[in-house]
Amino acid sequence: MTDIDDLVQRVAVRAASDSGDLPAPVDDARIAKAEAQLGFALHPLLARLYGEVADGGFGPDYQLLPLFGPGSGVVGEYLERRQASVAAEHPEWPEGVVPILTWGCAMYAGVDCFSEDGQVLLFEPNPYSGGSWEECWFLDAAGLAAWLETWLAGAGWFEEDAFENEDVAEPQPWDQAADRLLSSGA
Template sequence: MTDFDDLVGRVVTRARTDSGELPPPVGAEEIAAAEAALGLTLPPLLARLYREVGNGGFGPDYRLFPLAGEGRTAVGLYHLELAGCADSTRPHWPAGVLPILDWGCGMYAAVDCTDDAGPVLLFEPNPVDSDDNWKDAWFLDSGSLAEWLEKWLSGTGWFEEDSYEKGDPEEPQPWPPAAARLTAAQPAAAQPAAARPAGARG
């Protein structure tokens, strides 16, 4: 299992420098309650951030959402995005992808919770010209949450204002699984018969 002690320690130091007083971290029971509400298991590093750094309020730009609690939270926004897909034959948001940060202008950073490494995705809906093209709104920002945090800590992420002074930052690339993951998120009645679980009825 990957040891994130050094990385989490550096995140704590940076978070306290940037944010001053942070929201208190959440406990194991709150993590378990959030996972039950989401129907997901948080990638280990993401769970540690909420347990050991704070309940949001740190990270790049507008900073991470609280996991749960009052106001805009990762749990609440996940349910909101999936609810927006419930009656759509062209869902825009894949199951298992948790929004963690608002970049503004409708864009989110999100973590793919179906992978323990926690790949970080960029949801950028602005160039999408029709509901048939939601796959074009999804980009792979970093192959893991650890990699994404390292970019933030080193000031080399595309989202850092002075990153271009340090070289050419790695730009998010189209997320190859987007089409398949969005198809899987369609309501069962809207999926082709061959895509439904065995024995399912339309």
Template sequence: MTDFDDLVGRVVTRARTDSGELPPPVGAEELAAAEAALGLTLPPLLARLYREVGNGGFGPDYRLFPLAGEGRTAVGLYHLELAGCADSTRPHWPAGVLPVLDWGCGMYAAVDCTDDAGPVLLFEPNPVDSDDNWKDAWFLDSGSLAEWLEKWLSGTGWFEEDSYERGDPEEPQPWPPAAERLAAARPTGARG
């Protein structure tokens, strides 16, 4: 297992600088209840962020959603997105991908919880012109949550306001397993 102590410490420092007072972190029981509600185990670094930094309220731009609790949460949004796929032969949201941040305009940052590294994905539905093309809405933002956080901490992510003025920011690339993961999300017996 990778040691994330330094990274988590830097996230705490930046979060307190940016956000001031943060929501309290989730407890072990709250984390276990959220994972049970999701039917997923969070990648280790994501679990540590919610346990040691705060229940959302930190991170790039609009900041991470609370994991669970009142209002708009990662758990609630995950269930909402999957419910929107329940009867669809062309689901738009793959199982195991947890929305963690709202970029606005229907776009989300999401963590692939099927991989312990927690690849960070970008869901960008705006250019999708039909239900047949949902795979085109999914991009790999960073190969791991740690990499994504490092980009935020260093101010080098594509999402930074002045990143384009400084040169060529690394833009998210299409997520190769999108079509396969979305096909696996189809309801049993659905054809498409």
């Protein structure tokens, strides 16, 4: 089991070493505002990252989004995607999954705030050809802590040299996608 206090500290050290110009962490009022707009609580570890490390700007590749813009932010991206999904015949974005970073090419990493461990999901819409969006959702990590540990170890599928390591775990289809998308529609 991961010591969350230690993990948050190691993430903070890595974030500071990777970027000399991190945004300041957000205060409790800003987290409360985000949760009020989302309509649910952020996963506790995600809230700690924003409150103790920085308001985005750290993490793998394109780095975590800020809670609110300017530009893309967790709250705005989530609300936009959910609004498009609520009345859709085939909802694309499940309730409770907040986008935390973009991988580019319309791909996102998201944290399932409704799961105990904060599953980290990959949304990869590029092969979408109509109908249900379930084939576009993948489980990247069983929990946010595990995902962060993978990033800290430089062992994620998203690392530049990942193809050289046959032990790198690839995201797998998210077995809850169909049910979660169905419950997210009108």
